[in-house]
Amino acid sequence: MINIRRECEADRETVYELVKAAFASAEHSDGNEHDLVNALREGESFIPELSLVAEQDGQIVGYILFTKLKLDGAKLLALAPLAVLPEYQRTGVGTALIARAHEIARELGYEYSVVLGSEKYYPRSGYVPASSYGIAAPFEVNDENFMAIKLDSEAPSVSGTVEYAPEFGL
Numbered sequence: 001m002i003n004i005r006r007e008c009e010a011d012r013e014t015v016y017e018l019v020k021a022a023f024a025s026a027e028h029s030d031g032n033e034h035d036l037v038n039a040l041r042e043g044e045s046f047i048p049e050l051s052l053v054a055e056q057d058g059q060i061v062g063y064i065l066f067t068k069l070k071l072d073g074a075k076l077l078a079l080a081p082l083a084v085l086p087e088y089q090r091t092g093v094g095t096a097l098i099a100r101a102h103e104i105a106r107e108l109g110y111e112y113s114v115v116l117g118s119e120k121y122y123p124r125s126g127y128v129p130a131s132s133y134g135i136a137a138p139f140e141v142n143d144e145n146f147m148a149i150k151l152d153s154e155a156p157s158v159s160g161t162v163e164y165a166p167e168f169g170l
């Protein structure tokens with residue numbers, strides 16, 4: 001059974017190694033995702049409630065982080081990174097982490113979440129091309145790989161280019 005909970009300080013080293021291990025075999029990686037997590041935790045975009053770990057078999061097997069993203073006055077999030085230990089991949093951990101994080105994000109009043117990633121993976125969690133919401137990336141990217149989900153059906157529409165936290169170095 002998967003148990004999802006908020007990351008605590010004692011988990012940080014484990015999360016660092018987990019993110020490193022997950023991205024070591026990833027199709028797309030800049031090799032820096034584990035350091036990015038450490039930097040984001042120290043920044044203003046960090047939301048402790050949306051830094052989550054998944055536990056299974058008595059160990060942490062997955063991690064997800066959402067940080068604040070700027071676009072007008074809207075309440076937007078960036079999903080990055082999502083990482084699952086290689087031996088636990090394709091067992092539903094990533095999907096469960098996204099689902100739980102979306103619930104919490106809604107409770108916190110966030111309106112949209114944006115992700116840069118595989119068009120084969122994120123649509124199953126409700127993501128569609130961000131362009132369909134009028135949300136643009138601050139970098140060159142294939143339309144299908146820059147995705148968004150509207151978390152709050154009542155949220156006003158948005159339009160423009162998002163601004164990532166400075167820690168992303170974009």
Ligand SMILES: CC(C)(COP(=O)(O)OP(=O)(O)OC[C@H]1O[C@@H](n2cnc3c(N)ncnc32)[C@H](O)[C@@H]1OP(=O)(O)O)[C@@H](O)C(=O)NCCC(=O)NCCS
Nearest residue numbers: 022026082083084089090091092093094095117118120121
């Ligand atoms: C991508 C990742 C987070 C997915 O998490 P997961 O727990 O393995 O995925 P789930 O078990 O929830 O979903 C599995 C399904 O997603 C698909 N999937 C998994 N990883 C995928 C990938 N990298 N690209 C496309 N599809 C992927 C598979 O088709 C699988 O479906 P199937 O079982 O029908 O074949 C995980 O594989 C991972 O940590 N990868 C390395 C780091 C990474 O690439 N992070 C994402 C950056 S965008």
